Amino acid sequence: MNTCAQTLMPSLPVQAPAPAAAVRHLPGDLAIWVFIFAELLVFGVFFITYAFARSNNVELFNAEQLALDRTSGAVNTVLLLTSSFLVVRAVQFAQAGESRRAAPWLAGAFACGGGFVVVKLFEYAEKIAAGVSLSSSTFHMFYLSLTFFHFMHVILGMVILVAMWNGARNGRYGPDNMNGIETGAAYWHMVDLVWLILFPLIYVMR
């Protein structure tokens, strides 16, 4: 049945009228959105679990939360927001056909990510020296697990930024080839978004 129809070549090409610009283009590839969804799902589950654990240990969580370094957390928030802005600018340049001009903006985003990593490492060093570990308390377990899991995503994101920077430098991106840069940008924004939830949830909210 279907196979018959497929093997017969129509003598006149029949084309459906192209839909107007009403069809919005999903930046990046569908597969990356599957992964972004999966990532958000995992973080979401982690956050919900945190909330659940907290509801059983409110006093402990509140007390130990006070010992967290909110200043470095705030600095990190600024760094990630800035880097996301820089990535947006880079994507705009690529869209405008100026791939090579996007490169320095991506480098800037990478630098902000690097700043995040440095701040985080100092924060961890201080906490570990103070005796915080995965087994020292439930709050500490969540604090370390969630921030470390996110931290690893930042590092992975930085690797992706390097790949994007390289592609931009080589003039690979343009209005008809935005897939790679948009996909990478989507991933970085996701990493940023997760931090925007994580920081208030773990460091601030009481």
Next chain:
Amino acid sequence: MSGTFTKAMARNIFYGGTVFFFLLLVALTFDTMSGLPKSDNRANLTPSVLAGKHIWETRNCIGCHTLLGEGAYFAPELGNVYPRRGPEFIKAWIKSQPTGAPGRRQMPQFNLTEQELDDLVAFLKYTSEINTQKWPPNIEG
């Protein structure tokens, strides 16, 4: 073009993701190994206990029993048999198998020496003292 590129991206995500999570598993393994002394009472891992573990393995006790919930489900959990029954009962039980009760599940006779029995009991005692996060829920295992 975009299709091939997408497959390449999926491939990169696969390799990146696998490395990422394997490293995470290794990191957690390091942390676990360094934390084990707090829960495994390794000071109590005497030669007798080690010999008892060897008896446990060479008689394939796990082929019928569970130990800390792992093994076969034909016969009782033995991780907490020491507090449940005590050393004398355990030795007497092993010495008197099989019961020969018609239709009942049977345990073989292993012809263990007194020393081997003591070692096995030491192993079971050691096991019962591991910090298993309060598992099993009760003395029946």
Next chain:
Amino acid sequence: MKYSSQSVALPYFIAAIGLFVGQIIFGLAMGLQYVVGDFLFPEIPFNVARMVHTNLLIVWLLFGFMGAAYFLIPEETETELYSPKLALLMFWVFLIAGAATILGYLLVPYSTLAEMTGNNILATMGREFLEQPLLTKIGIVIVALAFLFNISMTMLKGRKTVISIVLLLGLWGLAVFFLFSFYNPGNLVKDKFYWWWVVHLWVEGVWELIMAAMLAFVLIKVTGVDREVIEKWLYVIITLALVTGLIGTGHHYFWIGTPQYWQWWGSIFSALEPIPFFAMTVFAFNMVNRRRREHPNKAAVLWALGTGVMAFLGAGVWGFLHTLAPVNFYTHGSQITAAHGHMAFYGAYVLVVLTIISYAMPLLRGRAANSERSQVCEMWAFWLMTISMVFITLFLTAAGILQVWLQRVSDTPMPFMQVQDQIALFYWMRLWAGVVFSIGLVTYLVSFFVKGESKPLITA
């Protein structure tokens, strides 16, 4: 069959099926021992029947994977196998070593077998699924290395496809993780921790890569869907599998003396482990719906779709039911575990091997597909085995729920043996379901001999 060296797969598949029959015979014996406790005692005590049952399972699945590789790698790489002779030699080595091991289990007291086979040099015996003597384990490593060498050399000289790369990754992973079976520390907690690096990282790790690659291969062949599409989704599926399964190992680290944080990490990640199986099912049905040809081997399509569904149910759903730590606290080491284990192994690995055999065997015998009558017989076998496995699982689940209630949850917990008496009815029902399963297996064997006009190969 496009390359003559693919024919080495045939003995592997035949051995796989033969050992499968052996596995089920001992399964029936154990099913009866559960309710007539002294059946076959003392000649074949329960633990001996069990190690024969489980070891046969693992070995026949390995024969199936190797046969699958020998069949699909030449076709994927578009070149003849590097050394068919080596493949045949290893076949006999593996079969004879395996048979000797099984005979060793049956004829010799286990402790004597241990002494005879060098267990005093390196003690690797006596752990679940790893009961093999040291000599057998070394033999497995040798066979695996020779197999991997053969396949890898073939791949190096031929075309590289995603399917073959993923299959090879899975098979190398299988071999690497098997090496942990040689590590048996005296510290019981460490012993258990690393034991799971073989078992979990096999069946909830690299074996999923092997399974996904085999399934993708069969789907490309029977549906004709564009390879690009299938291969991209293959990457997605295996990513989901490892990303959830690696840390998901933690769901075995709840109660064995490891730190408490595993209850969190293990629960969260293992709860997500059903996702790749769900994806595999959606993927399989999608491909079949989008097919561009009506392949004459309808039975193979049924096995392929069945693999997706049963793997999702058995490994995914049943696994999920007892993977969260608060639930697992009560169900750990109960009949719930056995229920999940049976449907998971059957759904994922038994079915994927039977799928590839269903696709490849006719080709190895010189035709595109078997006759209508033969395929119908094969499909009957599928339904008999699958439905009866569902019932085996349901009955064991019922037994498990009752067992958990009486022995673990109740305020007045009952001793183990007493509880077993209480749930005996479910064991009887499970045994009957097992009998139907065996009838299904016999039907499956018969399907190979049903005569009729087979579908001829179309040399395009």
